[in-house]
Amino acid sequence: MRSSRLLLVTLRDEPAEAEIVSHRLLLRAGFIRRVSAGVYAYLPLMWRVLRKVSAIVRQEMETIGALEALLPQLQPAELWQRSGRWAGYTAGEGIMFHLQDRQGREMGLGPTHEEVVTALAADLLRSYRQLPVCVYQIQSKFRDEIRPRFGLMRAREFIMKDGYSFHADEACLRRAYAEMDGAYRRIFQRCGLRAVAVEADSGAIGGSASQEFMVTAEAGEDLILATPDGRYAANQERAVSLAPEAVPLPPQPCRELSTPGQETIDDLCEAHGFHPSQIVKVLLLLARFAEGAPQPVLVSLRGDQQLNAVKLANALQARVNDRGALLQVMPIEAEALGKEDLEPLPFGSLGPHLEDDQFAGARSWTPRLLRLTDATASALPSFVCGANRPGVHLVGATWQELGPTAATEALDLREAQAGDRCVADPSQRLEAARGIEVGHIFQLGRKYSEALGATFTTEQGEEQALWMGCYGIGVSRLAQAAVEQLHDAQGIRWPVSIAPFEVIIVIANIQDATQVTVAEALYENLRGLGVETLLDDRPERAGVKFKDADLVGIPFRVVVGRGAAAGEVEVVCRHGGDPETLAAAAAGDWLRERVRRERSGLLDDSLGGDP
RNA sequence: CGGGAUGUAGCGCAGCUUGGUAGCGCACUUCGUUCGGGACGAAGGGGCCGCAGGUUCGAAUCCUGUCAUCCCGACCA
Numbered sequence: 001m002r003s004s005r006l007l008l009v010t011l012r013d014e015p016a017e018a019e020i021v022s023h024r025l026l027l028r029a030g031f032i033r034r035v036s037a038g039v040y041a042y043l044p045l046m047w048r049v050l051r052k053v054s055a056i057v058r059q060e061m062e063t064i065g066a067l068e069a070l071l072p073q074l075q076p077a078e079l080w081q082r083s084g085r086w087a088g089y090t091a092g093e094g095i096m097f098h099l100q101d102r103q104g105r106e107m108g109l110g111p112t113h114e115e116v117v118t119a120l121a122a123d124l125l126r127s128y129r130q131l132p133v134c135v136y137q138i139q140s141k142f143r144d145e146i147r148p149r150f151g152l153m154r155a156r157e158f159i160m161k162d163g164y165s166f167h168a169d170e171a172c173l174r175r176a177y178a179e180m181d182g183a184y185r186r187i188f189q190r191c192g193l194r195a196v197a198v199e200a201d202s203g204a205i206g207g208s209a210s211q212e213f214m215v216t217a218e219a220g221e222d223l224i225l226a227t228p229d230g231r232y233a234a235n236q237e238r239a240v241s242l243a244p245e246a247v248p249l250p251p252q253p254c255r256e257l258s259t260p261g262q263e264t265i266d267d268l269c270e271a272h273g274f275h276p277s278q279i280v281k282v283l284l285l286l287a288r289f290a291e292g293a294p295q296p297v298l299v300s301l302r303g304d305q306q307l308n309a310v311k312l313a314n315a316l317q318a319r320v321n322d323r324g325a326l327l328q329v330m331p332i333e334a335e336a337l338g339k340e341d342l343e344p345l346p347f348g349s350l351g352p353h354l355e356d357d358q359f360a361g362a363r364s365w366t367p368r369l370l371r372l373t374d375a376t377a378s379a380l381p382s383f384v385c386g387a388n389r390p391g392v393h394l395v396g397a398t399w400q401e402l403g404p405t406a407a408t409e410a411l412d413l414r415e416a417q418a419g420d421r422c423v424a425d426p427s428q429r430l431e432a433a434r435g436i437e438v439g440h441i442f443q444l445g446r447k448y449s450e451a452l453g454a455t456f457t458t459e460q461g462e463e464q465a466l467w468m469g470c471y472g473i474g475v476s477r478l479a480q481a482a483v484e485q486l487h488d489a490q491g492i493r494w495p496v497s498i499a500p501f502e503v504i505i506v507i508a509n510i511q512d513a514t515q516v517t518v519a520e521a522l523y524e525n526l527r528g529l530g531v532e533t534l535l536d537d538r539p540e541r542a543g544v545k546f547k548d549a550d551l552v553g554i555p556f557r558v559v560v561g562r563g564a565a566a567g568e569v570e571v572v573c574r575h576g577g578d579p580e581t582l583a584a585a586a587a588g589d590w591l592r593e594r595v596r597r598e599r600s601g602l603l604d605d606s607l608g609g610d611p
Numbered sequence: 612c613g614g615g616a617u618g619u620a621g622c623g624c625a626g627c628u629u630g631g632u633a634g635c636g637c638a639c640u641u642c643g644u645u646c647g648g649g650a651c652g653a654a655g656g657g658g659c660c661g662c663a664g665g666u667u668c669g670a671a672u673c674c675u676g677u678c679a680u681c682c683c684g685a686c687c688a
Contacts, residue, residue, distance in 0.1 A: 012637060012649065013623040017681065037680070095687070112688075146686050440688060472688075508647050543648035561647055
């Protein structure tokens with residue numbers, strides 16, 4: 001390909017809309033253009049990168065016997081209603097783009113494909129003899145993100161590889177999951193990325209085991225907590241840890257303490273010399289579900305700990321099973337109580353023993369509290385907490401004294417923090433790092449197959465629901481994550497395996513006929529050798545072309561310049577190292593060898609050559 | 612959805628306070644010089660000042676509404 005025909009539009013100025021370096025570089029180097037919020041055009045350079053990433057994904061999926069298919073993006077609501085996810089994905093802040101067709105039928109644009117693929121499995125899979133099966137696809141997904149940002153990192157339309165496996169039993173699912181884990185590690189490695197696998201929350205997908213693959217980068221939206229030896233690593237949403245020991249409260253009979261205006265943990269500690277770990281704090285929240293009445297929730301936590309919203313949501317979903325999907329959890333405020341015709345509550349001095357009577361007359365809420373207690377709070381033998389009267393706290397309270405309503409099962413609801421000790425190995429403390437989630441694999445179990453009636457007949461002639469796994473890779477996100485991890489002040493530094501071109505030939509002076517002749521000959525030579533080559537034949541000054549080459553980030557740059565008359569060219573590696581001067585006639589073979597080595601020896605040549 | 616900000620040429624921005632025929636840099640076109648790290652000179656082209664109302668003799672500028680985009684938060688496989 002020739003630069004003059006590449007639709008290469010680079011920007012000298014930083015685009016104002018881009019916040020992180022990878023987004024800026026992709027815009028400046030002419031890889032992407034924004035079409036609307038979270039919706040991007042992949043320009044020819046980007047599309048070549050995405051095709052290369054996809055090719056690696058396809059090869060590794062092929063290796064583990066997965067089958068490529070293509071499922072519809074436009075999906076009927078009915079399927080999602082059967083799995084119970086329609087309301088959760090569309091109501092309120094729903095992430096699913098949905099619409100009505102001209103007949104008034106509800107449709108959604110696929111944010112993922114469990115429903116469609118499970119319905120197909122129900123249709124196609126009848127016997128254990130057909131199992132296991134794994135199908136995958138690479139296509140655009142749609143998610144109406146509340147706040148799209150960072151270019152392709154959190155886009156509303158993006159390219160994803162999603163795969164689904166079907167098994168006769170759980171052991172087989174586990175084997176496939178492990179194989180997929182291996183394939184994912186090879187994919188990220190071959191794309192030149194440093195990625196780590198971490199334990200993850202299964203979230204709205206559901207299921208048991210799940211693991212995320214994170215590209216470590218400062219710009220990452222997720223927080224990873226890991227031990228220094230790397231044997232434990234988890235997303236903070238999921239991470240468990242040992243909380244610091246609480247500072248014991250001196251033994252004392254329970255008494256009231258006047259605390260006017262002291263409404264926060266900090267206020268109490270400052271005024272009375274308490275340590276935050278001596279206080280039980282109470283959060284009042286309202287959980288909204290797809291069906292039925294909103295549920296007021298009282299969460300008790302040790303004062304020095306933070307609530308983990310994901311753990312809370314999982315606990316709520318597990319305990320409230322008559323109202324469909326959990327849609328939203330929000331703090332209860334005074335105004336909301338008023339709308340429910342409820343008496344005001346002494347926010348700031350609430351205690352775990354808050355009476356259900358307070359909610360008895362609610363207009364639309366469930367008239368009693370659901371109480372959840374974090375283990376760090378329930379483990380306190382004696383503590384400070386609100387007295388449920390304005391300006392009064394209790395000191396030396398115990399769970400026994402607060403009564404049976406207050407004491408509930410101890411749960412893990414707290415956020416693990418950097419510095420906490422690791423549960424599996426208390427000699428190690430968790431360290432924090434930021435990561436970009438590029439892949440996620442799940443053992444789904446039978447949730448979807450049961451909901452959608454996807455059953456098969458066992459060897460014994462019994463009808464059972466299929467065991468399922470699902471496996472995602474954000475292809476477009478991965479490509480940008482590579483830029484985030486691999487760039488310098490001059491621009492992008494693509495690994496050879498996913499670079500839009502492998503070699504760029506820069507003609508220093510297009511008016512020098514010798515340079516042009518030498519460059520054209522080398523270009524033909526490289527194309528013949530199957531090396532993906534871009535020839536910068538634009539009538540620009542050399543400096544402009546060098547800057548653009550650095551920005552675009554093609555791994556090998558050949559400069560045909562002053563040495564051309566003597567039959568010499570210069571080769572520069574974008575990843576560093578000194579320029580090398582080579583005989584023009586030998587440069588083709590030299591480059592082919594270098595490129596071949598760095599393709600990881602695995603990428604086939606199907607993308608090679610030029611039209 | 613709450614808080615904040617911004618919409619003026621393809622990109623980056625000024626002009627708005629104090630209303631009077633829309634500017635700068637880059638990019639683009641032509642010519643000349645230059646030619647190995649984003650050249651120089653000259654001459655050009657390109658904007659319904661986000662959109663809709665209103666005030667005014669007159670609105671990019673003031674007022675109202677609306678849409679869009681970005682940031683923070685909530686939220687989010």
